[in-house]
Amino acid sequence: MLTQGAPTHRLPATDLLAMYETMLRIRRFEEMVYYLFLQGDMPGTLHLSTGQEAVAVGVCTSLRATDFVTSTHRAHGHAIAKGVGVNALMAELFGKATGCCQGKGGSMHVGDVRVGAVPSLAVVGAGIPIAAGLALAFKLRKTDQVAVCFFGDGATNEGTFHEGINMAAIWDLPIVFVCENNQYGASTHVSKVMKVANVADRAAAYGIPGVVVDGNDVLAVHEVTVEAVARARGGSGPTLLECKTYRHGGHSRSDPGSYRPEEEVAYWKTRDPIKLYREWLAGQRRVGEAELAAVHVRVEQQIDDAVEYARSSPDPGPELAIRHVYWEGSA
Amino acid sequence: MRKLTIVEALRQAMREEMARDHNVIILGEDVGIEQGFGGAFTVTLGLSEEFGHDRVIDTPISEAGYAGVAIGAAMAGMRPIVDLQYADFIYCMMDQIVNEAAKLCYMSGGQVKVPIVVRAPVGATTRGAQHSQTPEAMFMHVPGLKVVAPSTAYDAKGLLKTAIRDDNPVIFLEHKLLYGSKGLRVEVGALNPVGEVPEGDYTVPFGQAVVRREGADLTIVATLLMVYRALEAAQRLAAEGISAEVIDLRSLRPLDEEAVLRSVAKTGHLLLVDEDHQACGWTAEVAALVAEKGLAHLRAPVKRVTSLDTPTPYAPTLERAWIPTPEKIFAAALELVVNGSTHTDWRG
Missing domain, CATH: 3.40.50.970 (Thiamin diphosphate (ThDP)-binding fold, Pyr/PP domains)
Structure with a gap:
């Protein structure tokens, strides 16, 4: 059952359905790329966000197209939720010239600035002050934009977490810090590396609000983000949101996650955010079964098309290796 | 002005x-x-x-x-x-x-x-x-x-x-x-x-070194404070009858390769002076540049005067021992031109 987010269900049915579709798109995209990896078709490494889709979707649904997000090595969900096309994303993972970063980024560096997704940064915590910098520019330029910075629980022990949030706080920057606490930094449980119970408790050190939310409840995430974004856009400064969630798989492609108790994994799978949301939607009776079924068909088709698009796309030519070391001008 | x-x-x-x-x-x-x-x-x-x-x-x-x-x-x-x-x-x-x-x-x-x-x-x-x-x-x-x-x-x-x-x-x-x-x-x-x-607008482009002193017998390449120390050494070298050219790189990346090669082609001797440590410093990069593209111009092996490959010591006497000084640059230049030139068959 979804435990929070009651006011959010006032959203139009089309929005509720769109949120479901985006969560499903992320899920099926990642299941597909993992399958392709196991098949030996997908190069590189993968960090899947399976089980964490409610955070990406709940947050990004609260944003305008002109707002910006920064992301991490676990970036597919944030990119899709902010509007990066699955064709360009799939092509990027295949290392194709048609990828969102022309095949030069890979799974850990995906994004499209045209939709407000900064190509993701894969050094843990590095994006936190950078996102604050985006927000500083928005404030100085009086653009009314908001920056959202996604990071994991592991990043909250980096110095950049302290430095970046502190500066955002003292300057009242228009930013929302979103910690996806999936409870493990690679194989290390958060309780081994943090003395306080909640990441959000650390907000007190910076004089900003810290909010804990059920990260598997897309409506609850959406609701607290709407409030935090309004606060940021209104000039009242940052908020630290902690979304408690869980990744269904291991840290990266080759990690079976055997350091986690079986009961723990099983429990969190009963709290699968997509399953919970679908049950809630069914109970609301505002979105019909036929519509939900149509979403599934559409998403399957999109992902299949994306694979076909990526496979049939050209490899980048070797001349691209020496391009873009320095800025070459707007495309 | x-x-x-x-x-x-x-x-x-x-x-x-x-x-x-x-x-x-x-x-x-x-x-x-x-x-x-x-x-x-x-x-x-x-x-x-x-x-x-x-x-x-x-x-x-x-x-x-x-x-x-x-x-x-x-x-x-x-x-x-x-x-x-x-x-x-x-x-x-x-x-x-x-x-x-x-x-x-x-x-x-x-x-x-x-x-x-x-x-x-x-x-x-x-x-x-x-x-x-x-x-x-x-x-x-x-x-x-x-x-x-x-x-x-x-x-x-x-x-x-x-x-x-x-x-x-x-x-x-x-x-x-x-x-x-x-x-x-x-x-x-x-x-x-x-x-x-000049008051008002002008720019200096990246990637262009400048010759601070013209000379015929050796090329001294330096940056920052070392430019002044190289110029002081060059003045003393002149008293010994040695004419040193001093190049101020100004820009390290991009590097003005042509300026270095042009000068070495003229002088045949290259002395590199840097306040940074020697290992993997720009002096190594410039030496490699000349080895790759200008070796035929050299009449003696390249010489380098840099700070020591140690952390910077505090005591003024130790710091002077650590950093390139006009005296060290002068001595290195003298050795390069005088002794280096006696080994006309240095390339074996």
């Missing part, structure tokens, strides 16, 4: 660029505090009064943090100047500069640019090992960065304007003994290279 110190020239460059482009901002520690220092070496003095605290932004002591803030702001259209108190603290920013700023354009497939300038005061000034380094080599090594090192007031202004207008991250080295600032921060052993600086 007015005569300015390097501090005054740098300040004038920033003032003019801030007036010219409202996206230019300064971020750093103690840069805009009223009745404060104007940064560690007075370079930003008066700018916050002129442009306000929204554009001359006093940061917490958070080097990694404000480097990251500058990168983010740059991606969103600003042109931040990052003020470091001492170049040594740039290592706190290492991930932000090397992994983020230098790579964002590349790994995004050319989607984003990061126009930041990191101003870093370098040089040994009896402050011990952590306030003395000249860490240019670290950054020359990184694709995506540019590295410049002015030694005159004219170049300081012209290169800083070029750096601010450049769409890429630039590491901008300033030597503490060349600032020539009066009053607040007079450095022991400082030179005062006051020079003529």
